Amino acid sequence: MAGTYFRHLNYALGDEDSSVELQVLPPDTGRVVAVAGSGGRVIPLLARGPRELSCVDISDTQLALTELRVCALRTLEHPEYLGLLGYEPMPVARRLELLGALPLSPGARGALEPLKAAVAAGERIIYLGRFEQMLRTLSRVNGLLTRAAGRRLFDAPDLDAQRAYVTSGFPRSAWKGVLLLLGNSAVLNSLLYRGDFPKKNRPGSTFRIYQELFDRLFQDTPARKSFFLQMVFLGELRFAEGFPIEADPAVYRAAQRHARKCRIDFIQGDLVEEVRKQRDVGFVSLSDVPSFLPPAREQTFLEELKPGLAPGALVVTRGHLRVVTPGHAGYAHVTDRYQDVLARETTQLWTIHVYQREPSGAAGERFQEDLSHARGQAEPFV
Template identity: 50%
Template sequence: MGKYFHTLNYSMGDEDSSLELELLPQGASQVVAVAGCGGRVLPLLAKRPRRLVCVDILPEQLAFTRLRLALLARCEREEFLQFLGYRDGMSALQRARRLDSLGLPDADHALVSGLFGAADGRDPIYLGRFERMLQTLHRITRLMTGEAGRGIFATEGLEAQREYYLTRFPRRRWNLVVALLGNSAVLNSLLYRGDFPRNNLGISSFQRYQDIFEALFTQAPARDSFFLQMVFFGKLVDESGFPVECRADVFAEAKRALLDCETQIVQADAIETVAARSGVDFVSISDVPSFLPDDIAQGLLQRMRPALADDALVVTRGHMRVVRPDSEGFAEVSDRYLPLIARERTQLWHVHVYRKHASESRLASAGRTSTR
């Protein structure tokens, strides 16, 4: 992997994991998910899988994942929110003392405490490269759109928000921000360090970002999107936009599930981790395919196929590069989940869901049973 994969890229994340939470069946046998910073996998515990495998290639991301799981196990929700910086109430000194009490492995403790020490006043959820890029973008957004831009968050009701967007929102000045965000050279400089996946969508990056924000401004309350809050304020200012890991019901269910779920944290390639197992019935690999060479990306489903249980779901995401892998032995069932996908609160992703066909032996057995 390139330069992008050598540091803490995410501390809050760029995905709305409520989508995977809804897709995951209750009580799944074995789930494998890209860890990210832990925020995208912690909610999956709320569905009480018997085994949850969190995989990533970066030790910093896995350290943040272990941190979140330790907080889930040892803290109540309010302390969890304060420690990570979703809410005020915990000083840097208090956070350091609490970190020491969490029982993290020495290597993870050293990584996390080092990141905290270099935080320059930032709360933990704002330490990732992606989150810092959004804070840089926020300063540009504020300069270009000012109070008129942020005014869209003050509207009451979706119809009022749409009316504001169409008649009072500074759309011409906003398009300059979109043009900047849609510039691959700028994103390479601010975030991807030369590893920005090439655009294969058939439309310009500018048009793609126009479509993303058009959906965010017109299909749901702006305040409900943590991504929009970061773009316009550089931080989370309204709890309605907190990521799904913060939801009281999700946190409570995930905390209870820890008692019964076997949680594994693995530093490895996500696809190879799945391929080395058996009986996996849910896979969430985020946008990993976007960064793979074409031949490996095309074969990812076939590489994992022997390890998957019948009817297993594989969920992939793509931003500017969308991979359509060889799906022999699978049915693409994305259309069944279009309402869920439309409610994803970042709208950054093309989401694809694949279901593995039942094995021939199972189908034959079912046929024999039906003829008796």
């Protein structure tokens, strides 16, 4: 694993639309293991009702922030949760009161002391990570280059109007300058990764990748409904319809109900090793962990996971500029089953792969038959 990058609070909001994992995770899965991240990617998993959830991260600070979110989920009503994290306005004194009342472990409370100090100074939790600070810096540069014309993207009443504006009024020349900055690996290394930037292996220039990414977003996603576009252009979340899915009232209510009876563990360490130690894990959410593995191990991590997985277990991976394609003997590559879900993902930052652990023997033969007859639909969250 990369070293320096994981010693700090890198994500407080995150860069993933976890609606993908929410739809891929089958209801009532017995045991789930997930990268903790900011915790925002974990909350939606609880809405599916797993009986056990292990939140794993190499960073004690990220793990502590995840514990904060879970404690808040278990104890706070939805408006207070949004206010505590900073999605909605809340007096600083009330945020500090709620933060102090959460039943955090001593380790988590100690790890979050800098966060508490930032909250006392008026900062909102969801903007405190390095990634969010990088996006806020980018949004200021974006504002200088594209000015009010760029922000008018959010005035479009519907997707058709947005597409028309992108074609006829959007400041494309100035936007190209923003993309050149965003596509500069030296800039990203300096602002976010601190020397641990994963080596790009996707074909084409970084500029071209980002150009195509944002073109898809402009054409397919209303700007107000994308937390990522809000951060890039506005430097903050102003439109509730674009809040990440952890803030969705229905998801929150379901996650809260299940979190109160789910066994949830917070484990500092290597996620792949943690899965190996367990048994009958039914779902693994790896995020982009494979992008940071040593080259040899990025090819073998699925093999490493096998001892801890139940037959039929699902493993979800993500890659951004570096997309890992591991050996997957003993797995079915079932990404195509979720194409509708992936098409609705609201950041378009990620190449997402889904693998399913194949049973052995006669059960494996039946599994292959069932797989060949699958219609390729995720079971929707209601």
